[in-house]
Amino acid sequence: MTKKILILSGSPVKKGNTATLVKWLMEGIRSRGAQVELVQTAFLKYKSTGCTSCRACQKLAKYECVIDDGARPVLVKMAGADVIVMATPLYFYGASSQLKLVMDRMFSLYKWDNQAGTMQTPLKGKTLVLIASAFEDIGLDVLEKTFSITADYSGMKFVSLLVPNAGESGDIKHKDSIHKQAVALGRRIA
Numbered sequence: 332m333t334k335k336i337l338i339l340s341g342s343p344v345k346k347g348n349t350a351t352l353v354k355w356l357m358e359g360i361r362s363r364g365a366q367v368e369l370v371q372t373a374f375l376k377y378k379s380t381g382c383t384s385c386r387a388c389q390k391l392a393k394y395e396c397v398i399d400d401g402a403r404p405v406l407v408k409m410a411g412a413d414v415i416v417m418a419t420p421l422y423f424y425g426a427s428s429q430l431k432l433v434m435d436r437m438f439s440l441y442k443w444d445n446q447a448g449t450m451q452t453p454l455k456g457k458t459l460v461l462i463a464s465a466f467e468d469i470g471l472d473v474l475e476k477t478f479s480i481t482a483d484y485s486g487m488k489f490v491s492l493l494v495p496n497a498g499e500s501g502d503i504k505h506k507d508s509i510h511k512q513a514v515a516l517g518r519r520i521a
């Protein structure tokens with residue numbers, strides 16, 4: 332069956348390092364004939380600066396955020412994908428706020444019953460892929476941990492491609508070995 336791959340790219344730079352890594356990943360994915368969709372979270376229209384913690388999603392039967400803006404259909408797509416790729420530059424040892432805006436709204440993709448101590452999510456069984464680059468070689472491990480814990484918690488498999496010493500936006504284009512790794516990862520997850 333054709334795999335559905337959803338990529339959330341969290342860089343505000345249109346032709347920077349994250350965009351290049353995503354382009355290379357898509358090269359690999361497409362070579363295997365998988366279905367791939369790219370969402371640039373920096374350019375969605377939002378009505379709130381992240382999850383408002385209103386908890387209204389917890390009262391719905393479906394997995395949907397009640398805030399009707401650009402993030403809502405993306406969250407629905409996440410529930411329907413086989414593989415979710417999150418691509419981000421390292422910003423102060425974490426994900427970019429442009430990606431985090433959507434990530435926190437993932438609250439709507441879980442249903443918790445705190446009395447019973449249970450949690451259900453349509454993310455279970457999917458694969459989460461992290462692609463991240465940084466100028467230095469410090470902190471990508473910290474970033475990776477937050478994503479790998481989220482994957483574990485959600486019952487997802489986890490894969491990552493971390494690129495330290497990536498330089499400034501656009502510099503990564505000249506790194507052939509990273510190109511090969513990104514294409515290979517795309518083929519692997521497709």
Ligand SMILES: Cc1cc2nc3c(=O)[nH]c(=O)nc-3n(C[C@H](O)[C@H](O)[C@H](O)COP(=O)(O)O)c2cc1C
Pocket residue numbers: 342343344346347348349350419420421422423424425464465466467468469470497498499500501
């Ligand atoms: C706001 C901001 C914060 C950054 N923080 C870090 C950092 O903590 N550590 C680091 O090594 N690089 C940091 N960088 C550099 C970027 O992570 C790096 O150049 C990345 O490859 C850029 O990807 P892009 O071209 O997709 O934006 C920062 C850059 C910006 C603009």
